[in-house]
Amino acid sequence: MCRPVVPGDCRGVPASVDYLEQVSAQEETNGRVMGFDIRTLGSQVDAMVSHLVEQSPRTLERRRQARNAYAQAAGRWQQAARTVEESTMSFVAAVPYEDPSRSYAPRQLPADYLIVATDGSQIEPERHDLALYLLINVGWALLRYGSHAVAQLGSEPTLRFRDEELEYHVNGRRIPIREELLATLRSLFERKKLADLLLTLDGTHPALGLVDGSLLDLTLSNRRQELPPTLIQELLSHFDRVRDGGCLLASYISCPASREVANFARWALCSDLPKMACRDCSSQRLRGVPDCHPLDSQIDTALLPALPPYHRSALFSPLQRLQERYGQHRISCFYLNAGPELARIEVPLWVAQDPDRLALTHSIIADQCRRGGYRGARPGYPPALIEAHEQAVVTIQDRQVLEMLLERRSAQQGLVLQRSAKAISKHMKAV
Amino acid sequence: MQQQVAERAGEVIAASTTEFTAEALELHSAPPFGSFVKVIEPKRPTIYALVSYVETGGLDPTRHAVARSRPPSIVDEEIYVQWPELRDVLRTVFTARVIGHIDARGAVRHWLPPFPASLHFSVFVCTTEEIQWFTRRHDYLAGLIRDPSGTEELTAAAIRTAVAAHSDQPDYLLQAARSVARMLASDYIRLHLILQSIASEELRQ
Numbered sequence: 001m002c003r004p005v006v007p008g009d010c011r012g013v014p015a016s017v018d019y020l021e022q023v024s025a026q027e028e029t030n031g032r033v034m035g036f037d038i039r040t041l042g043s044q045v046d047a048m049v050s051h052l053v054e055q056s057p058r059t060l061e062r063r064r065q066a067r068n069a070y071a072q073a074a075g076r077w078q079q080a081a082r083t084v085e086e087s088t089m090s091f092v093a094a095v096p097y098e099d100p101s102r103s104y105a106p107r108q109l110p111a112d113y114l115i116v117a118t119d120g121s122q123i124e125p126e127r128h129d130l131a132l133y134l135l136i137n138v139g140w141a142l143l144r145y146g147s148h149a150v151a152q153l154g155s156e157p158t159l160r161f162r163d164e165e166l167e168y169h170v171n172g173r174r175i176p177i178r179e180e181l182l183a184t185l186r187s188l189f190e191r192k193k194l195a196d197l198l199l200t201l202d203g204t205h206p207a208l209g210l211v212d213g214s215l216l217d218l219t220l221s222n223r224r225q226e227l228p229p230t231l232i233q234e235l236l237s238h239f240d241r242v243r244d245g246g247c248l249l250a251s252y253i254s255c256p257a258s259r260e261v262a263n264f265a266r267w268a269l270c271s272d273l274p275k276m277a278c279r280d281c282s283s284q285r286l287r288g289v290p291d292c293h294p295l296d297s298q299i300d301t302a303l304l305p306a307l308p309p310y311h312r313s314a315l316f317s318p319l320q321r322l323q324e325r326y327g328q329h330r331i332s333c334f335y336l337n338a339g340p341e342l343a344r345i346e347v348p349l350w351v352a353q354d355p356d357r358l359a360l361t362h363s364i365i366a367d368q369c370r371r372g373g374y375r376g377a378r379p380g381y382p383p384a385l386i387e388a389h390e391q392a393v394v395t396i397q398d399r400q401v402l403e404m405l406l407e408r409r410s411a412q413q414g415l416v417l418q419r420s421a422k423a424i425s426k427h428m429k430a431v
Numbered sequence: 432m433q434q435q436v437a438e439r440a441g442e443v444i445a446a447s448t449t450e451f452t453a454e455a456l457e458l459h460s461a462p463p464f465g466s467f468v469k470v471i472e473p474k475r476p477t478i479y480a481l482v483s484y485v486e487t488g489g490l491d492p493t494r495h496a497v498a499r500s501r502p503p504s505i506v507d508e509e510i511y512v513q514w515p516e517l518r519d520v521l522r523t524v525f526t527a528r529v530i531g532h533i534d535a536r537g538a539v540r541h542w543l544p545p546f547p548a549s550l551h552f553s554v555f556v557c558t559t560e561e562i563q564w565f566t567r568r569h570d571y572l573a574g575l576i577r578d579p580s581g582t583e584e585l586t587a588a589a590i591r592t593a594v595a596a597h598s599d600q601p602d603y604l605l606q607a608a609r610s611v612a613r614m615l616a617s618d619y620i621r622l623h624l625i626l627q628s629i630a631s632e633e634l635r636q
Contacts, residue, residue, distance in 0.1 A: 143516055151516035387516050
């Protein structure tokens with residue numbers, strides 16, 4: 001998933017006192033600088049930092065308690081997993097398939113392997129534009145390693161402009177394809193392209209299909225009423241194609257903020273075993289705060305045991321209700337020490353339950369992280385995903401070219417398209 | 432002697448009356464500095480130019496190349512095996528200074544053509560015979576010498592390439608040197624720089 005272009009991205013601006021003084025001095029000389037009122041913002045940043053400093057000891061203590069809880073749950077993981085699975089707890093947890101207190105090393109890689117990654121970006125329909133349309137651009141990278149190392153990079157834009165392409169018709173309602181619904185459509189395009197590319201391979205060497213972000217699309221659950229019921233089948237049909245083609249499938253989540261494994265550790269602190277009924281929490285009733293509160297706001301990666309580079313955590317099964325609809329493609333996850341961070345890797349059930357497929361998937365992603373390391377010193381982000389992302393990105397310039405093309409071709413056909421007054425004003429930037 | 436076939440070297444991606452820039456067909460495979468290249472177009476003069484600048488970098492100028500070697504095993508060519516995508520995200524481009532053209536009657540003209548090269552047309556490396564034919568006279572050097580952005584290095588490289596294409600090398604070199612001396616009669620420093628770069632060991636003695 002590509003981030004949208006943020007105009008005026010201020011990364012790299014040194015937020016030091018010197019810088020603030022410099023800007024203040026500049027403002028005194030030249031009047032206020034356009035953009036942020038940096039002096040007003042500076043005092044708010046100071047307040048934020050004071051808050052963080054004040055919270056720090058409490059945060060550390062809560063984390064220590066949360067880690068203890070995780071260690072306890074991991075020590076009796078089979079019993080804990082059974083209880084959590086059968087519980088009525090309100091939190092979405094992930095239960096381990098294997099000992100969660102240890103780490104798992106990658107296996108030796110085969111001499112040759114292939115990886116295909118897809119990523120996408122989109123242009124949302126915008127009423128201020130010349131006409132109403134949406135664009136999905138799917139980028140891909142097919143990288144082959146070993147005896148015949150070679151790369152294939154490319155992208156495929158799709159323009160949708162007819163009413164039926166811009167709206168879903170669900171139960172007699174017309175639902176505009178925007179935001180999360182558009183992201184889900186984009187995911188569908190990405191998965192289709194991934195399967196298409198994997199199926200062009202001759203199957204001589206292991207091949208992994210890798211996507212950015214979660215394989216479990218929560219929009220399918222959160223906005224189910226606004227999506228065509230067939231959409232999930234269509235999405236999963238591409239998972240079928242990958243599996244039936246003898247390939248592997250996984251997704252990579254950088255800097256994951258998931259809390260499902262942390263929620264599993266609530267078992268160790270819960271005052272209401274075995275039901276774990278959060279709605280009728282006895283500790284909340286008696287003491288005003290649930291016993292498991294140290295696990296609030298804890299993310300999985302803060303609690304896992306130390307993993308050596310390229311090692312993975314145990315495999316976990318997240319218990320979202322949406323999983324039932326994924327059927328044979330139920331998602332499992334593990335965490336991988338990718339150097340600068342623990343990445344979350346998601347795999348479908350048919351990879352998770354096959355030790356060879358799982359080990360191969362782990363080893364290929366670990367190798368990708370090795371290749372993605374900066375200056376060769378540390379593991380990093382998979383090159384296949386980097387290149388797919390680069391191919392998928394739609395820049396402001398690309399968008400301008402598309403608009404220009406639309407304007408010119410329409411004019412050639414005698415059709416004059418007009419922007420809104422607001423769009424014209426932004427375009428002019430008159431002073 | 433078997434006739435050489437002109438080798439395709441790149442594709443024009445920017446062009447003006449005085450120069451064009453082409454993307455090399457393969458990474459790190461631009462024609463050498465000072466080599467003669469041409470662009471052939473239907474119903475247009477064939478443009479002759481000298482490779483004046485070669486550069487390799489990211490296809491996307493915002494992406495910078497970073498060091499990737501892990502000695503002792505992953506160095507040099509092995510880096511491209513370990514990261515095969517590099518050949519797709521890096522590119523080599525070369526700029527060529529236009530020095531003349533072949534007009535509609537097939538005559539060599541040592542002055543700028545009426546039209547710049549068209550974008551996306553092929554750039555070919557000139558064969559030895561073509562270089563011989565184009566450099567029989569030395570007038571093309573005048574344009575290079577007069578060009579305020581031109582360097583003595585490029586003029587000298589052009590002469591060296593032309594000398595290598597001629598069978599009577601010492602004589603040809605002497606004539607070229609005399610022509611440059613006439614053109615730079617009032618600029619001893621530039622003349623000296625060029626002569627120093629083109630003089631063979633034999634001539635120095």
